[in-house]
Amino acid sequence: MANEEYKWFLRDEVVDAGLCTFCGACAAVCPNDRIEFREDGPALKEECPRNGQGACKDVCQRVVTFASKIGPNIFGFKAKPPALLGQYETLVAARATDPAIQEAGQDGGAVTALLSYCMDNGLIDGVIATGDAGKPSSRVVRSKDELLDSAGSKYSAIPVLSAIKDAGDITNAAVVGLPCHVYGIRKTQFFPGMTSHGFEVGENGEKIKVPNIAYVIGLFCTENFNYDKLAEFMKEKGVAISDVRRAVIHLDELVVTTDSDSYEFDLNELWNAGCVQEGCVICRDAVSKLSDISAGFMGSGKGWTTLMGRTAKGVELIQAAEKAGYLETKPDVDLHRIEEFAGLKMQRFKWELKRRLDEGKKVKFYWASDYPGVMGET
Known part of the structure; x- marks a missing residue:
């Protein structure tokens, strides 16, 4: 049977509609390893025993973000209504104190320094991130040496979260990714279908063994690219x-x-030239609003990373890493510059939404549930 003949909700409603972000969450939660990523997006390798509507549908952010329900789980009683930059408690410019990390990392290596602190202090024993062996791919980082190898930004669409299913030997992990990866991992953590019955049981009678996600570090993002076209x-x-x-x-x-x-x-x-991923064009989040810590170059000087401590444990991690000498920080951040950056992405989203609606293209209003009281589509 041809792949196109398999019943799959996400192909019909998300992939073929040009909405897929290549986050990899669908592949991460499939207990039967039915989903693979190809040049044009995720696809079923074999017929799905759930008739194409299993956990993959539950965790897809482009079906619905569920952000208004996820927010209270990560922010507690401090959860606030949606805002352009999301909510955050601290805003600093930071860089690694280790010259080797500064050299290997992006914009001062602050993210790598945070992860290094976590590894050295037993807070995590692995990182789900992007590797760079030629063509970037998702990987599980298990050592400091591998951490340095994976440092720095890669501007191609990569299903980072698909590596979670290869991290069964890890107890506590950090996830580093773009806003789309952040939404995907948060849905695996807090979407009601996942929290009430956990991960699905596969045909072999077993669930996928996945690590506890201790920290989610989200990166600033404008768009991502198709590797081969780029x-x-x-x-x-x-x-x-x-x-x-x-x-x-x-x-x-x-x-x-x-x-x-x-x-x-x-x-x-x-x-x-068609290098930008189609699903990126209709993205609204430039700053990873649901992460524990957001990080990016915008707003800080050359050689520094802007860090936005969003959750209590995110703020605590920044403070602890600085106190232990892994990071140095300063308050000199241009907030207006970050707002301009995020505003441009939101404006582009509005243009793209209007274009798709005017042309009669399928659009799922996945962001509706960003707002309290609105569930959005299912």
């Missing part, structure tokens, strides 16, 4: 994507650095 675009510009050592987005351009030079690519040109 590689082709850069090749036409005379740059081999395999030579790129560092990449960063500055509002309207992608800046990549090789061992010998640096190159700037206009984001509009990348959009017109």
Whole structure:
């Protein structure tokens, strides 16, 4: 039977509608390992015994975010109504004190320093993150050496959460990802269907063994790219994507650095070349609002990372890492710059939503449940 003939809710309502974010949550929770990620998105490898409507539907953020219900679980009684930057308790510029981490990490290596502190102090024994062995992929980081190897930003759509199913030997893990990964992991933690009966039992009678998610660190994000299309675009510009050592987005351009030079690519040109993931264009969150800590370059000077401590344990982690000498921080953050950054993404979302509606394309109002009292679609 051809793959397209298998019944699957997410293919019909999310993937084919150009809404999929490639977060990987669906593959992470499938107890029968039926879901694989291909160039054009997730797909069923075999027929689903749940008729295509199992736990994968429960955890998909593009069905419904469920953010208004998730918020009280992570913020407690301090949960507040939706806002452009989400809620946060602390806002600082930070960087690693270890020169090796500064060199390997992005914008001062603050995220790597936080994870290093967690590993050294037994708070976690693994990290679900993005690896970089040629073409970036999801991976489970189990050591400090692997942590340094995975440091830095990668601007291709990667199903990071799919690696959770390979982390059964880990007790406590941190997840590092983009806003889409944050929504996905929060739904695996707090969506009622998951919390009431846990992970589904597979055909072998067993549940997927997954670690406790101790910390969720979300990164700032404007958009993500299709790796192969980005590689082709850069090749036409005379740059081999395999030579790129560092990449960063500055509002309207992608800046990549090789061992010998640096190159700037206009984001509009990348959009017109079809490099941007279709599901990214209709995203509303630039700053990972449901994370414990949000991190990004926007708002801080060169060589520093902006950290937004959102939850109580996120704030405590920043303070503890600084006290232990893993981080140095300063209060000099340009909040207006971050608001401008997030506002541009929201404006783009509105343009894209109008375009899709005007053209009669399928749109799931997945964000409706960001607001208290609204459940959204199912």
